[in-house]
Amino acid sequence: MSVDAATAAPGAATERVGRSEERKDLAEKIRGEAQFAGDLEVPRMLHGKVLRSEVPHARIVSIDTEAAAALEGVVAVLVGTDLGGFNPLWGHAIKDRPILAIDRVRFQGEPVAAVAAVDEATAEAAVRLIAVEYEELPVVDTVMAAIAPDAPILHEEEVERGLFHGLGDLPEEEGNVCYRYRLDAGSVELDEAEAEITVEGEYEFPAVFQYSMETHTVIADFGDGEVTLWASCQHPFLVRAEIADLFKLPIGRVRVIVPYLGGGFGSKSYTKMEPLTTALAWKAGRPVRIQNRVDESMVTTRRHGMRCRMRTTAKADGTLVSRNVRLWLDTGAYADNGPRVCATAGDAAPGPYRWDAVSVDANCVYTNTSPAGSYRAFGAVHTHWIGEMQIDEIARKAGLDPLEMRRRSLLRKGEPVRPDGTGKPLDADLIGDVEKAAAAVGWDDPKSAWVGRGVSVGLLAAGAHPVSRAGVRMEADGSVEVNVGTTEMGQGARTVMAQIACQELDIDLGRVTVQGADTRFTPYDRSTGASRSTTLAGLAVQRAAADLRRRLVETAASRWGVEPESLEVRDGAVHGAGGSATYEELIAMRFGFVGGEVIGEGEVRPEGGTGSYAEGPVFWEVCIAAARIRVDPDTGRIAVERTATIADVGKAINPLLVERQDEGAVLQGIGNALFEEMVFDGGYLTNDTLLDYRVPRIEDMPESMRGIIVENADGPGPYGAKGCGEGAQAATPAALATALADAGVPMTELPLTPERVWRRINQLKEEQG
Secondary structure, eight states, rough: OOOOTTTTTTSSSSOOTTSOOTTTTTHHHHOOOOBBBBOOOOOOOOEEEEESSSSSSEEEEEOHHHHEEEEESSEEEGGGGGTTTSSSOOOOOOBBBOOOOOSSOOTOOEEEEEESSHHHHHHHHHHHHOOOEEEEEOOOSSSSHHHHTOOOOOOOOOOOBBOOOOSSOOOOOBBTTEEEEEEESEEEHHHHHOEEEEEEEEEEEEOOOOOOOOOOEEEEETTTTTTEEOOOSOOOOHHHHHHHTTTTOGGGGEEEEEEEESOTTTTTSSSSSSHHHHHHHHHTOOOOEEOOHHHHHHOOOOBBBEEEEEEEEOOOTSSSEEEEEEEEEEETOOOHHHHHHHHHHHTTTTOSSSOOOOEEEEEEEEOOOOOOOOOOOTTHHHHHHHHHHHHHHHHHHHHHHHHHHHHHHHHOSSSSSTTSOOOOBBHHHHOHHHHHHHHHTTTSSSOOOEEEEEEEEEEEEOOOOEEEEEEEETTTTTTTEEEEEHHHHHHHHSHHHHHHHHHTTTOOOGEEEEEEOBBBTTBBBBOOOOOOIIIIIHHHHHHHHHHHHHHHHHHHHHHSSSSSOOOEEEEEOOOOTTTEEHHHHHHHHHHSSSSSSEEEEEOOOOSSOOOGGGOSSEEEEEEEEEEEEEOOTTTOOEEEEEEEEEEEOOSSSHHHHHHHHHHHHHHHHHHHHTTTOOOOTTTEEEEESTTTSOOOOGGSSEEEEEEEEEEEEEESSGGGGGOSSSSHHHHHHHHHHHHHTTTTOOSSSSSSOHHHHHHHHHHHHHOOO
16 A cells, blocks of 8 residues: 655655654543533433343343323333334344344343433433343353353354454354354474474453443434434544444435544443444434443443463474364344454464464354453453463473573564465564663563562554545645544544644644544544554555645646646745745636635555455554563562563654553453453343443552554555554553563463462462472
8 A cells, every 4th residue: 555656745844753742632632522422412311221231141021111101201112123224234244133032032231122311310210110031041151162062052043244243254153153253374283293392271351341431322313214323433424324224324314423432442442332322312303312320331231251271382492383273253132343353363463473273263152241342452362361371381491591581482574474475475573672671671570489580572454445535635824634534532643643743734733634534524444452553554644735835836836837847845835946935825826816725635455355354354463572570479460570561663653652651451351351340140241331341540550651652654544654553552461461470470360360370379379399
């Protein structure tokens, strides 16, 4: 996706990229003026509340809504059987989920009915008046129970592909397995038989909640054959398409407006509460807002739990030979983004190493728990820590330093990443990166008992589908508006897009405004996620700004009677032998008065294929970290002394934003590694409040946390940029797990809670006599 050379590129311009410019949204947010979906009020708006299933698996015998409907102030009560005129099921990957449960509930917390009323209190009171009779069914609450030969099948209906599956053909159904991903190269069986070192184990990764300060919030207005949504969503254009499909509307009759998001981390990817809110607005005949409580968001989406069996073999000198992986991801009652998470986990499982043979069998499994979807660095987080622990164990058996083990075994730039040779080759210097991280935590410093240091190296398939468009409009006064569909959810997207436009036009940041997404007016962008915004949407903005610059230069060339190539853009003006003119003057020349506008357009689309995940990622995001920890053998508590992460970004458009992205990722990685876990018991979520579910706090920060930016201009994005912010999330748990093993406490289950670590320490003491 190279950028065509644009006419009259900027001359000796001030560099607007590569600088830590002030955030474009800073003033609004500091003053409390930023608008989120929960702040919005729409005329005649009602308030919606949802009745959710109290049991994890049951047949619905009856629903009595009479008392709720009779309550003063209630405008509408909605149940699943009211929606027969619309498509029955939705799901972007697999259409397997009803808007409201119709004859069966499959998880505790599944929406069964919804109420729209004049205020929240009335809606809440009405929900409590709805009586549901259930006939409970057998529960499969773990992946092992779900794949057992006698397990009840949770979805008997024929599988229908969703609009955005993107992973090739759906596999044949295998009981409760909704998707299967295979990756094979060489003969693992033959290589394992001849191996001199074998490391194997069974591992568990917990379900985790993608906590963000703003819960899922949607306002829907359904009238005159048109739907308007104000939604806290990361993928407005995908939501638009799915709502249109579900309610049998032309895509152009669905409008999605996205204000600021109070965090996302994948929890607001794809479609979540939009179908139910839309349906309730349809029934009420008035706009409706549904805003989740935290406990409701926890059962709306989460990270997949996983069971994994991995075996790695090597020669006596540590030369890697083979890796054999079987894993089962708990996608909950409905697929959500499970198939893509499954494929990404499968791609990440071998790690970026040279192998003679690899076999990966990754399975996405239905259970009677809440649906699982995207969470920062999905797939890589699941398998990275396991593979890296086995690499370290081989190093110990071969008598090698873990860092030296990686120097010998890691892939080099340009080598194929997937063991079968397909997809995009490696676009990073992993050895140089991991050496930087190790040095930053004092790898060679002496350490005492119960102190460990670890490194981790992995890759994440990033970029999602490469389709993004953007528009850059210059008004008659020279002010610029950037229209791009990337969602600002705290990561600084609007600032980065403004800097890219400024670089191309050589103007100050204060002259540029970046709008939020409105699918009626904003050019199409596939999504905000998979580290794609700067790489793909940013490239579309760069092309749009370059197109605008070309139009301005052509105006000057025509007026002065010179060739466009002889002109130079500098300091917000076009210069040449025929004279100089500011952008404002050029627009006046173009239209003959002080008015008009000039618009540039930019587009990114697949080149040489369809752009689907099955053809390989847009780029490989580097997941590298190092850590030094101290463990208290009497309590099992881990103190994180130092961390270092690598942001191998090609080009840092805004270095400070890159650093902040990685700092947040490290803290989330610490949470995933040390204490975060959604606890299910018989299908019931037992810790659904922030009192019981522990998220990272300031006190959990490492004593020293260093983010290292690596710029090699080797990315597919603008100025050689590539995305960041997810790699550190995957790498941090792996570095902490390898550091704990280095301290003498190897673990096979996350999180590494004090109790779990303490029990393991005592188990090891007993085994050693």
